Amino acid sequence: MDEALLSYYNRELAYIRKMGAEFADQHPKIAGRLRLDKDTVEDPHVSRLIESFAFLTARIRHTLDDSFPELTEALMGVLYPDYHAPVPSMSVLNFNLLPELTETRNIDAQTMLITESTAIGQCYYQTVDDTQVLPIRVENSQFNSQPYKAPSLPAAYTAMNGGGQAVLRVTLQAEPGTTLSEISPSSLRFYINGQAQLSGKLYELLLGQVSGIALAKGPDDPDAVFLPASSLQSCGLRDSMAAIPVDGRSSVAHRLLTEYFAFPEKFLFVEIDDLENSWSAFEEHVNLYIYFKQTHPELVQGVSENTLLLGCVPVVNLFEQPIECIPADEIGVEAKLNIDSTHTQCADIHTLKRIYARDQDGKCIDMFPFYGSHRSSDNTDNTIYWNTRRESSHWYNGRISHGVDTYLSFVDSDFKISAPGNDWIINADALCTNRDLPDKLPFGPDQPKLNLMEGGAGLRIKCMTAPTSTIQPLLDDATRWQLITQLSLQHFTGNDGFEVLKETLHLYNFRRAQDTRALIDGISGMKSELTTARVTQQGRAAICQGTKITLELDEHYYSGGGMYLFAEILCEFFSQYCTINTFVQLTVKIKQRPGNDIEWPPRIGKKVLI
Incomplete structure (x- = not known):
């Protein structure tokens, strides 16, 4: 239950009591028997009715006030579809062969691992790259x-x-x-x-x-x-x-x-x-x-x-899991998507990979999202689309658990509530996280213990870093600022490029921790200027125009290390914003070490230009 609903309820209850008392004073013959007072209600039955009515009106007002965040969440889902997905837990694992083994073992990317069983469930991780x-x-x-x-x-x-x-x-x-x-x-x-x-x-x-x-x-x-x-x-x-x-x-x-x-x-x-x-x-x-x-x-x-x-190899807390089937006639306005609990007791949806419907004869139809490019090619009037929204949650399977619930609804082309036929069953496949369960994993000598779900014989696995916490997205009112900031922070070469860069970095600093804020605050200056470079491609020389970006970093903010890595991330970040036939070149000046500049070669995306 949303905590904000309580303040709405209290306001509605106070309003009804105050206005009810005034109404009773003005019309004693009609409302006198209600025995209303702005502070107390003598009749317990009337009191229950008023409290029930206050709760219902509070929900209505809360929903109306939330209608704008729903719009901004939908726009964010179209323009930046991954921004409101949970950031899954990550760690680094070390694999070693048992002493008697002498052949190289290859572990493919997305190989699944599972932690030891606990009272509240197990965590699933997958490898990020081939190892x-x-x-x-x-x-x-x-x-x-x-x-x-x-x-x-x-x-x-x-x-x-x-x-x-x-x-x-x-x-x-x-x-x-x-x-x-x-x-x-x-x-x-x-x-x-x-x-x-x-x-x-x-x-x-x-x-x-x-x-x-x-x-x-x-x-x-x-x-x-x-x-x-x-x-x-x-x-x-x-x-x-x-x-x-x-x-x-x-x-x-x-x-x-x-x-x-x-x-x-x-x-x-x-x-x-x-x-x-x-x-x-x-x-x-x-x-x-x-x-x-x-x-x-x-x-x-x-x-x-x-x-x-x-x-x-890095590992990430992501795994594929089906969603519990939902009969179409039970969806109504919307239905909460519950992850099949056959293999996991604690999970959140990171990404919906597919939604489809089956009828009693086994016929299968893929459903499409309302906000999608395929809609422009649809010529039918009765096409049904799916739409989802996320809602912060603090309860899961009978215990306190912080995460995000996902709700599914079906609409027609005019965004009016619709549904497949009553004999259809809605199915979905999702990429999931283990919600806040990684927070509860122990870390120490030989902890947490992870095992390959297949083919783990002959390997010793050690967790080198404590699994990070799953980072839940900021929803509701926060989406207004997120959308406006995303739309306005697209250019770093103007007079306000320095502030634009910092705002962009804060936008993706989901941890909002002191150490990560220090990385951003350590950027003490920024200058951008147009430049040219000689380019040779296939034996032919040409002059290419680009942007030279110079950042100044204050070394005091990076006493914990990582200044070079942070600068390298920024170099990669800027290079992804190149337009066609242009390049970006980053130079980093260290405030406390004049003359010890770090310079990267001109780049277009991931390609080094020179």
Whole structure:
């Protein structure tokens, strides 16, 4: 029950008592027997009637006042269909083979995992991306500033990227019964584990300060294999690593902001490619050397064998589940959609994937949403569409539980209540979350325990980060501000671009936590200007016009780490707003470090222009 209804009820009750008392005073012969007073009602039967009437009128007034948010919610559903979906719980899992196993295991994206059973149910998670579980373990990791012992970088590498001021040595060990040359992985994907300050700084060095990479048996190995700095790439920004599904009408830029503010650890993945021909000289172990143009004292003390981990993948609390069947004649004005409780006791709808109707003969008809592009091609007058609305909820299956309920209604082309034939049964398939159940999962040594629903033999699974809480959307009156802000915040190059950027970031900061607000407040300045760049495509040169954006960041707001990752997210965000035949180039100036600017190459979307 909506808490706001109580204030409506109290106002209606006070109004009826006051006006009833005045009416009784003016017409004592007619209303005197009611014995109404503005403070008390002597007749208990009259009191019950008045309270019942006050409750009904309060509901009517509340519904009338809510009619505008229903309109804005519908518009948000058309223009930004994923904005009011819950942000599901996320975490990072580490997969390891049991010691006796020596073959690489491949875990596909969207592989389902389930937590151990509890009194209030189980949580379902799915992997975000494909993952290789190699019979290789990280035996040791060490970060050293000069002087350090490592193979000397070739002159071509130092001439291009400068010398090495520090080196990260990662010792990789093959499991007994196999060798590195037999495993021969084409790439290695690492998750940067640890405290936010340490992992954020290491991520910055790995993505922006690498001079070169080497594979060697030791620092004096004459047969060391060298790789360019370009072999090391970020993984978290790739489309294949998208944790939250988005509708085709939604922007990738908005998805990135949502994921980053909800779970920044999802982006702390790096991958070393082009390793196919690098393993022939190595058997049981190899040292991976990564050379840096800068050093950092905290990394010298903080990096350990648990800092860079293989076999990790983000997981998200999403699973497909059918909706309980609803006879068409029971829908009426609208019906609450209940998730089939056969496999889960606590669930919310994230996205409706399909709604369809079946008759007694088994005939199946797909239903379409009222707000959809297909309506323009409909020529029939009796077509029925479905429409949904979300409502905040604080109760589920007899217990307190915070989430969102979804209500379904059927309308005709004029948005008048309609319904399929009475002999039809309404079915639906949905992508679901476990509501607020992830909040109750324990986190500690070997907790929470997750298992693959299929094919989990021979694997050890460890949860590396505490599962995040499911973030429920702000609905009702908040949708007015959301819609107006979304429609007005589309351009960042005007005189008010700085404020527009901050408002946009706050719009997707669903956690609204102090640490995420600090990230946004740390942007102390912004400047945009038109620029040109020389572009070569298929051997032909041309001049392309674009926008150069310069941001100033205050380092004091990023004492917890993550400034470089935040800037990289913003670079990706701006690049998604490019119009055709234009580019965006981002430069970040650090207020406390003049001259240490971070500059990204010009980009059109995900494509580097130069």
